[in-house]
Amino acid sequence: MIERDPFVTDIDWIAADWGTTNLRLWAMSGRRPVQRRALERGMGSLPPDQFAPALAEATEGWPAVPVIASGMVGARQGWVEAPYLSVPCPATPHLIEVPGDPGGRPVRIVCGLRQDNPADVMRGEETQIVGLLALSPDFDGIACLPGTHTKWARVSAGEICNFKSFMTGELFSLISHQSVLRHSLGGGYADATAFGAALSDAMARPERGYGALFQIRAETLLNDLDPAVARGRLSGTLIGWELAAARPWWLGCEVTIIGAPDLSALYAQALAAQGVPAALMSVEDATLAGLAAAHQQFLTTT
């Protein structure tokens, strides 16, 4: 995991995506990642006084350059609480300082966003949206960021206008790993036809999908239901509910999906079935472009 690199002298800052479960680090030379590291040292498993040692260990061998971090590291239960900015607001990063340059490095955390009515919050995704605008400066439309808590954000004239979160990823994980349906789903892929049918059903008649959940278990018991079909049905039902509730966020809109490739493909298939073509952007590209913008901000204000 920890390795020396001949180009280590090129490193002029460190980008950190520090979430609830994982810490992802990139040693950066300008906008170019020179080295990547990933550790299971997320905010959820670290008491406040363990963030500095965790960062020191994770960046061993890298020079004492500034660290720019986004994500749950800035939560109340994180390292240093980074206050939420209220939307609507310009899509530019706001940084707070971790006092005392831990490990001899200046450390800055990007502030998350809040929305008061209806209440909503994000930490980490705002940096990916900043990155989307850095890579596509004229973008005007919807950023869809599928994940544990999927976000739909409206971006216009360089501002983040409003946003909406859904628990789809977390619910899929809980149901597929811990409910009685864990015996039905297996760990493989989702059948595309079953996904499409369940999606369409859940969008047209959301309550019908709710009634169909236990049926997945019963069909496994009685008819040896194919696990890929079961997985497609659960995934299609949850994403179908989300799309039904998020209709104002995609109907007639330009949508860019920023997420893991498999999950992004499911969202793209779901939107395509509604006649909405979506562009795809990698999470790493968006995150690094957003953190690079935050690093520029850091340079101009220090």
Added chain:
Amino acid sequence: MIERDPFVTDIDWIAADWGTTNLRLWAMSGRRPVQRRALERGMGSLPPDQFAPALAEATEGWPAVPVIASGMVGARQGWVEAPYLSVPCPATPHLIEVPGDPGGRPVRIVCGLRQDNPADVMRGEETQIVGLLALSPDFDGIACLPGTHTKWARVSAGEICNFKSFMTGELFSLISHQSVLRHSLGGGYADATAFGAALSDAMARPERGYGALFQIRAETLLNDLDPAVARGRLSGTLIGWELAAARPWWLGCEVTIIGAPDLSALYAQALAAQGVPAALMSVEDATLAGLAAAHQQFLTTT
């Protein structure tokens, strides 16, 4: 837990509700329970060869009388697989024998029910429905059995016609204990006004309730949402989805709810809001009446 009783000689059979998590036992004198015992020795934690020792331990001090058991003890992963009967079928218990009179006691397991289209299964609730008919021989209507996997069953002319299962209890438990909403809900009661409003919303526009789940978390973070209101909203949303999907099972029907008191009260409140008055029956009364009918069946066939 294990205690001697002066009336132990009156015991002529043992009733057992043996589910996934718990084993509940009643030493019976005819239709009257003489002693009760409850142990966390459910089917889910016992390999097949441990059922006999678990029963021997749990019934220590009771005479060597027949044991009549219902529930997941008859599942494929249970003690002895009791085949499903297909609905429609008469609401009379069918028993299979555990070979070899373990512990010197004849042991019988009540068969569960299956439905082929749409696929559905039950194990344990069929005995409560038999009990409902034993206690109300003229019952013609819907039995609603809220729990981990809530069942709605249509009973007419002494037959169980068809049924429908929902994962409401299991989803509530997973979301309230293991999702990000665990920080919002606390362990207390559900606010009745919040429950009613979320129920009404979820029934009218199910997708809106889906979008409101993460909002519970955000309102906790931003506005210190009252945990009782949060709990009422989650409960109302899930039961609202269930009622929307189960509409043919209660609209214009006579409904009897057989469940734990708090949960039954929520279902009764929800049905009353739709103009459907529901009768309540205790799970213990229904289970014991059903197992007593099964015991009669055992006596007449041996």
